[in-house]
Amino acid sequence: xxxxxxxxxxxxxxxxxxxxxxxxxxxxxxxxxxxxxxxxxxxxxxxxxxxxxxxxxxxxxxxxxxxxxxxxxxxxxxxxxxxxxxxxxxxxxxxxxxxxxxxxxxxxxxxxxxxxxxxxxxxxxxxxxxxxxxxxxxxxxxxxxxxxxxxxxxxxxxxxxxxxxxxxxxxxxxxxxxxxxxxxxxxxxxxxxxxxxxxxxxxxxxxxxxxxxxxxxxxxxxxxxxxxxxxxxxxxxxxxxxxxxxxx
Amino acid sequence: xxxxxxxxxxxxxxxxxxxxxxxxxxxxxxxxxxxxxxxxxxxxxxxxxxxxxxxxxxxxxxxxxxxxxxxxxxxxxxxxxxxxxxxxxxxxxxxxxxxxxxxxxxxxxxxxxxxxxxxxxxxxxxxxxxxxxxxxxxxxxxxxxxxxxxxxxxxxxxxxxxxxxxxxxxxxxxxxxxxxxxxxxxxxxxxxxxxxxxxxxxxxxxxxxxxxxxxxxxxxxxxxxxxxxxxxxxxxxxxxxxxxxxxx
Numbered sequence: 001x002x003x004x005x006x007x008x009x010x011x012x013x014x015x016x017x018x019x020x021x022x023x024x025x026x027x028x029x030x031x032x033x034x035x036x037x038x039x040x041x042x043x044x045x046x047x048x049x050x051x052x053x054x055x056x057x058x059x060x061x062x063x064x065x066x067x068x069x070x071x072x073x074x075x076x077x078x079x080x081x082x083x084x085x086x087x088x089x090x091x092x093x094x095x096x097x098x099x100x101x102x103x104x105x106x107x108x109x110x111x112x113x114x115x116x117x118x119x120x121x122x123x124x125x126x127x128x129x130x131x132x133x134x135x136x137x138x139x140x141x142x143x144x145x146x147x148x149x150x151x152x153x154x155x156x157x158x159x160x161x162x163x164x165x166x167x168x169x170x171x172x173x174x175x176x177x178x179x180x181x182x183x184x185x186x187x188x189x190x191x192x193x194x195x196x197x198x199x200x201x202x203x204x205x206x207x208x209x210x211x212x213x214x215x216x217x218x219x220x221x222x223x224x225x226x227x228x229x230x231x232x233x234x235x236x237x238x239x240x241x242x243x244x245x246x247x248x
Numbered sequence: 249x250x251x252x253x254x255x256x257x258x259x260x261x262x263x264x265x266x267x268x269x270x271x272x273x274x275x276x277x278x279x280x281x282x283x284x285x286x287x288x289x290x291x292x293x294x295x296x297x298x299x300x301x302x303x304x305x306x307x308x309x310x311x312x313x314x315x316x317x318x319x320x321x322x323x324x325x326x327x328x329x330x331x332x333x334x335x336x337x338x339x340x341x342x343x344x345x346x347x348x349x350x351x352x353x354x355x356x357x358x359x360x361x362x363x364x365x366x367x368x369x370x371x372x373x374x375x376x377x378x379x380x381x382x383x384x385x386x387x388x389x390x391x392x393x394x395x396x397x398x399x400x401x402x403x404x405x406x407x408x409x410x411x412x413x414x415x416x417x418x419x420x421x422x423x424x425x426x427x428x429x430x431x432x433x434x435x436x437x438x439x440x441x442x443x444x445x446x447x448x449x450x451x452x453x454x455x456x457x458x459x460x461x462x463x464x465x466x467x468x469x470x471x472x473x474x475x476x477x478x479x480x481x482x483x484x485x486x487x488x489x490x491x492x493x494x495x496x
Contacts, residue, residue, distance in 0.1 A: 016453055019290045020422075021281035022468065023455070028295075033269035042267045047276075047293035050453075077434045078454040079444045114434035154458055186325045186362035196327045205264055205298075206326040207271070210402055220270065 006171050006224060007067040009040050013047040014055055014074040014083050015153055026155040027072040034162060039171035039224075040068065050074055055086035063090065063148055068169065070162075073153030075143075077116040087145050088124035098123045104140065132165035175226040177233040180215035183243040184208065188217065191239040199232035201225060215245045254419050254472060255315040257288050261295040262303055262322040262331050263401055274403040275320040282410060287419035287472075288316065298322055303334035311338065311396055316417065318410075321401030323391075325364040335393050336372035346371045352388065380413035423474040425481040428463035431491040432456065436465065439487040447480035449473060463493045 011031055017023040028045050035042050043066055048054050055074070062069045074083030088095050101121035106113055129141035130149075142161055143150040149165070151158050181188050185208050196204050205220040212218075219236065223229040237244050259279055265271040276293050283290050291314055296302050303322070310317045322331030336343050349369035354361055377389035378397075390409055391398040397413070399406050429436050433456050444452050450471040457466055467484065471477040485492050 016451065017455060017468070019280060019293065020470070021277075021284050021290075022453075024277060029269075029272060032267060036269050042269075043297060045267065045293075045295035049291060076454070076456060078437045079441050080453055114432075116434035116437040154456060156458060184362075186364035189326045189364040193327050203264065205270075205328055206324070207265060208324060208402060210404060220265070222268070 006174075007040050007169065008043045009035055009068040009070065009169075010044040010046070010062040010066040011042060012055075012058060012062060012069060012071045013045070013153075014050060014071060015047075016049045016080070018047050019049055027151070027153070027158045030155070030159060031070060031072075031162065034166060035169070036174060038166065038169050039173045040169055041174075050080040050082055052082040052086045052089065055083060056089040059087050059090040059148060063146055067147060069148045070151055071148060072151050072158060075120065075150060075152055077114075077119045081119075083150065084123055084143070087148055087150065090148075091124060091146060093124040093126060093145075095122050096125045097121055098127065098129070098143075100129060101141075101143075130165055130168070132168055133163075172224050174222055174224060175229045177221045177229055178248040179219040179221070179233060179236055179240070180245040180247070181217040181219060181240060181243045182215055182245050183240075184216045188219075188240055188243060191236065192219070194239065195232055195236045198235060199223075199228060202229055202232040204232070204236075255288050255417065256291045257283055257316040257318065257417075258292040258294070258310040258314040259290060260303075260306060260310060260317060260319045261293070261401075262298060262319060263295075264297045264328070266295050267297055275399070275401070275406045278403070278407060279318060279320075279410065282414060283417070284422060286414065286417050287421045288417055289422075298328040298330055300330040300334045300337065303331060304337040307335050307338040307396060311394055315395060317396045318399055319396060320399050320406060323368065323398060323400055325362075325367045329367075331398065332371055332391070335396055335398065338396075339372060339394060341372040341374060341393075343370050344373045345369050346375065346377070346391075348377060349389075349391075378413055378416070380416055381411075420472050422470055422472060423477045425469045425477055426496040427467040427469070427481060427484055427488070428493040428495070429465040429467060429488060429491045430463055430493050431488075432464045436467075436488055436491060439484065440467070442487065443480055443484045446483060447471075447476060450477055450480040452480070452484075 011028045013028055018025050032042050048058055074081050098121050105121055123143050124145045127143050127145045130144050131141045142165055151161055202221050202223040207218045221229055221233050259276045266273050280290050296306055322329050346369050353369055371391050372393045375391050375393045378392050379389045390413055399409055450469050453468040455466045469477055469481050
């Protein structure tokens with residue numbers, strides 16, 4: 001799917017607990033790797049507090065700029081769960097009770113259903129439910145509003161839900177090569193400039209490693225066309241000559 | 249310092265390597281905890297690619313909105329190091345060679361100085377150099393442009409530099425209490441609503457823990473006034489009654 005122009009994505013983490021350092025993010029860390037493996041380029045990660053206006057402004061901006069937006073967190077029944085009202089505000093929609101979600105909830109909880117639980121069935125008008133793979137077992141559907149995919153903050157549930165929908169996003173794969181240099185960044189910078197200019201579809205990254213045993217710089221070359229990535233790598237290796245420790 | 253209104257901060261991580269999942273962020277993870285311990289509220293984290301226009305737009309927005317902005321990454325000598333030109337663009341300033349930085353570099357590198365190294369002495373016009381604590385040893389000064397503090401991406405150097413300047417940011421401390429509930433979020437949500445409304449200067453967070461042995465929800469209460477945080481905690485404990493497993 002989406003074969004001509006590779007899709008771009010943004011990840012929006014919602015939660016004071018990450019900004020205050022009480023909890024380490026696990027979800028963006030997981031999702032960037034998943035999306036990369038699927039061939040989706042992540043162009044931005046934002047972490048914002050549980051503030052409805054802030055979330056709404058951010059969702060509106062990310063939704064307009066990226067093909068896909070994944071949110072994490074803020075969808076429970078308590079006062080600090082404001083993600084769905086914020087997304088409704090971002091798209092100028094009302095909040096409505098989603099009958100299918102309400103029914104799922106009543107069936108799952110039975111007599112133990114608390115009135116506040118039903119708040120989790122209140123979604124922006126026009127939201128759709130995506131189930132993804134048929135193998136998802138009893139996973140709840142994912143609420144999607146426009147291009148915004150709403151995922152929960154609890155890492156184990158975040159992963160389970162993403163696993164159900166991941167194949168919906170598969171795109172052209174990204175090929176990656178690595179060149180390790182025994183020289184530091186400054187002596188190889190001119191050669192990098194030439195390679196960057198010569199291979200415009202290949203993304204070249206240069207990362208100094210101060211503690212590595214046998215190299216000083218790790219150079220990464222990424223692209224959608226394997227032949228071009230390999231050719232750019234060969235070009236770089238030739239230009240760096242004896243500075244190259246090894247390639248991968 | 250900054251005693252009346254507690255300062256707010258944003259953290260901007262610059263680097264394709266984090267967005268592609270090649271490297272895990274360590275710097276925001278470290279800095280949110282440091283700033284929290286100093287009493288500085290982090291209001292936003294953004295991760296953006298090595299794109300000069302994107303960085304410039306983001307720096308301009310964050311600088312206007314937060315008291316302090318800390319950037320991480322993109323300040324080496326290679327093609328993908330565009331943070332300083334981007335900050336210059338954000339503030340409509342030229343890039344100029346900073347004579348003190350150039351001198352430091354020439355003294356440190358001597359004959360081994362590569363012409364490209366000097367690119368790291370090219371900073372936005374009007375940037376100042378902050379050294380912070382006198383105990384920093386041979387750490388280089390930190391480049392500061394307006395309220396934007398420019399830190400390197402390599403985690404060990406990021407930390408060493410921040411340690412030198414950290415006391416510049418000390419503010420009124422944040423006091424935190426925790427209440428653990430054996431009931432899930434829905435049954436306690438109404439009590440939380442009352443406490444949130446009754447204690448407007450206390451920030452209340454509710455976090456379900458699906459795998460915890462003896463509780464279902466961790467409730468955090470944060471504020472600058474210890475007495476108010478304690479009073480809000482006592483209020484919540486009374487309202488939750490037998491649902492309380494313990495407090496911290």
